[in-house]
Amino acid sequence: MLLEVEGLCVNYGHIEAIRDISFGVPEGTITTLIGANGAGKTTTLKTLSGLRKVRAGTVKFEGRDITSIPPYERVEMGISQSPEGRGIFPGMTVTENLDMGAYVRRDRKSTAYEQDLERVFTLFPRLAERRQQVAGTMSGGEQQMLAIGRALMARPRLVLLDEPSMGLAPKLIQQIFDIITEINQQGTTVLLVEQNAAQSLKRAHTAHILETGQIVRSGTGAELAGDEAVKAAYLGGDV
Amino acid sequence: MTNKSSAGFRQRIIALPKPAKIALWVALAVLAYALPLLEPPLISTPGTDFGGVLFTVTVYCMVALGLNIVVGYAGLLDLGYVGFYAIGAYTAAILTSFHASWPLLLAIPVAVAVTMVSGVLLGAPTLRVRGDYLAIVTLGFGEIIRLTAVNIEWLGAAKGISAIQRPPSIELFEIPHLFWDGAVPLVDPDDTTTFLEFGVLDQIPYYWLGLTVVIVLLFADRLIKDSRVGRAWEATREDEDAAELMGVPTFRFKLLAFSTGAFIGGLAGALYASRQSFINPMSFLLLFSILFLAAVVVGGQGNRWGVIVGAIVVAYLPERFREFSEFRVLVFGLALMLLSSFRPEGLLPPRRTVRAKQLEHEIEALEEGQLEEEEAARG
Numbered sequence: 070m071l072l073e074v075e076g077l078c079v080n081y082g083h084i085e086a087i088r089d090i091s092f093g094v095p096e097g098t099i100t101t102l103i104g105a106n107g108a109g110k111t112t113t114l115k116t117l118s119g120l121r122k123v124r125a126g127t128v129k130f131e132g133r134d135i136t137s138i139p140p141y142e143r144v145e146m147g148i149s150q151s152p153e154g155r156g157i158f159p160g161m162t163v164t165e166n167l168d169m170g171a172y173v174r175r176d177r178k179s180t181a182y183e184q185d186l187e188r189v190f191t192l193f194p195r196l197a198e199r200r201q202q203v204a205g206t207m208s209g210g211e212q213q214m215l216a217i218g219r220a221l222m223a224r225p226r227l228v229l230l231d232e233p234s235m236g237l238a239p240k241l242i243q244q245i246f247d248i249i250t251e252i253n254q255q256g257t258t259v260l261l262v263e264q265n266a267a268q269s270l271k272r273a274h275t276a277h278i279l280e281t282g283q284i285v286r287s288g289t290g291a292e293l294a295g296d297e298a299v300k301a302a303y304l305g306g307d308v
Numbered sequence: 309m310t311n312k313s314s315a316g317f318r319q320r321i322i323a324l325p326k327p328a329k330i331a332l333w334v335a336l337a338v339l340a341y342a343l344p345l346l347e348p349p350l351i352s353t354p355g356t357d358f359g360g361v362l363f364t365v366t367v368y369c370m371v372a373l374g375l376n377i378v379v380g381y382a383g384l385l386d387l388g389y390v391g392f393y394a395i396g397a398y399t400a401a402i403l404t405s406f407h408a409s410w411p412l413l414l415a416i417p418v419a420v421a422v423t424m425v426s427g428v429l430l431g432a433p434t435l436r437v438r439g440d441y442l443a444i445v446t447l448g449f450g451e452i453i454r455l456t457a458v459n460i461e462w463l464g465a466a467k468g469i470s471a472i473q474r475p476p477s478i479e480l481f482e483i484p485h486l487f488w489d490g491a492v493p494l495v496d497p498d499d500t501t502t503f504l505e506f507g508v509l510d511q512i513p514y515y516w517l518g519l520t521v522v523i524v525l526l527f528a529d530r531l532i533k534d535s536r537v538g539r540a541w542e543a544t545r546e547d548e549d550a551a552e553l554m555g556v557p558t559f560r561f562k563l564l565a566f567s568t569g570a571f572i573g574g575l576a577g578a579l580y581a582s583r584q585s586f587i588n589p590m591s592f593l594l595l596f597s598i599l600f601l602a603a604v605v606v607g608g609q610g611n612r613w614g615v616i617v618g619a620i621v622v623a624y625l626p627e628r629f630r631e632f633s634e635f636r637v638l639v640f641g642l643a644l645m646l647l648s649s650f651r652p653e654g655l656l657p658p659r660r661t662v663r664a665k666q667l668e669h670e671i672e673a674l675e676e677g678q679l680e681e682e683e684a685a686r687g
Binding site: 118119120139140141142144145149150152156157158159160161168169170172173203219220223 | 536539540542543546547549550551552553554555556557558660661663
């Protein structure tokens, strides 16, 4: 397991956002957490990246306990997150945003860095066209692409994607999921948090369903996609 | 339209070959140093000592550059910046006059260090709160510093501290001033400034000292802005959580911004105290925090040249229009209101703001163009 979560509990004040969840992310896979609004998906991701404090439980990365390590150190360890919605730096250009993604890297003038930049531009040709555009003036889909590309610039071992398909046109959703699969095939482990259950289950190796802060079902993507109860609740009865 | 012309001007300067650029800057610097000797009509302040006004302007420039790091770069609203200015001034005053008689040049580094430490002490507990809360805490800090000075006898209490030391003088040669007969400049051999005598009457050497500090700060500011530190500040200002996710220890960088700002504020305060040779708590009213912030906001927070312009507006204009006596404050207030309604991003906003605005216009134009095309196609 690249990432292991054991008995995780997270509170917002007195409200329990996450109650005792445990799951693992095997190296090289796409793991997905699906669930409705308010199920605790984003909270889980923020806890994994260190932005939220844990009430109980542990998070291990490569076998090392990282539960109380601050977010910026987790980035250096190889965990990178693409935040939900407009989590980019709106006043910076596309290139400057990507450059911030590589903030922890010491090789920012090397060819490896240039190659990674090119890799992002190959994955997202739209971004290549808009290198010098101020990010805040781009469309929602482009900002989402930028957030994912920026997360990749840190050369992460594990990338956490928070609702990459949110608010996108259907055609673009398909495209984003293709890109996520491609990123995974290039060797990066992916933890994907989504409301779009149909696409996520289709792409993921392992899936967990989150309801009101608890994991209620787990299985392979295909298993859950074929499950009648899951179909009824998350896939509109019919895929 | 003014946006465009200033951007065009900047482009033209950037396009100049490097030697020409350096020559241009040197010429500007020489002009700046010579300004109080030239006493150009219209610019020179009637009724007040021009050299003294110019020194005050340089102190405001330092303060604006320091506060710009806190507010403009790191995005931390500090309403108590005068507190750091006061700590610098009081440390210099205590060490050179009130409780010791250190030479000023030794007292200034200590004053600056003490101010930096105070910045860390204030920042460490308060920088965890965000936005408005920070503004309120810093507002309180500025007042606490002043009230402490008022109430503690060891700090001179309300009557203040006098006989603060001046910088050491090296009297080398005399430089004559110009005086103007209408539009004709004449050399006045009776009116001279001694290079370099920090005296009571002639404030020009203080101005030269202040200007030199400002120039050094401008270079340092440029280095730091373009460094990893500058990028970390920018990311923190734009989105703190996202910055953390990029690997930026935001708290540490906010603290660094705070203490760097404090450093510069303390330096400005110490120089101010030395020139005044007398300080009391009235020199550090809340009003000054607001004026300092006004300089940053009016000039264009985030742009070092913008805040310099802002400092000049805030420090120089009220002196220039002293002839309107009480009315000058009214005029000044009116000018600030007009500026904030017509140039809300400041007189010289940072390139980023200009760029974003231009882009918005372009996108709008494009969209309109597309609509028109579509309509034409349909029609």
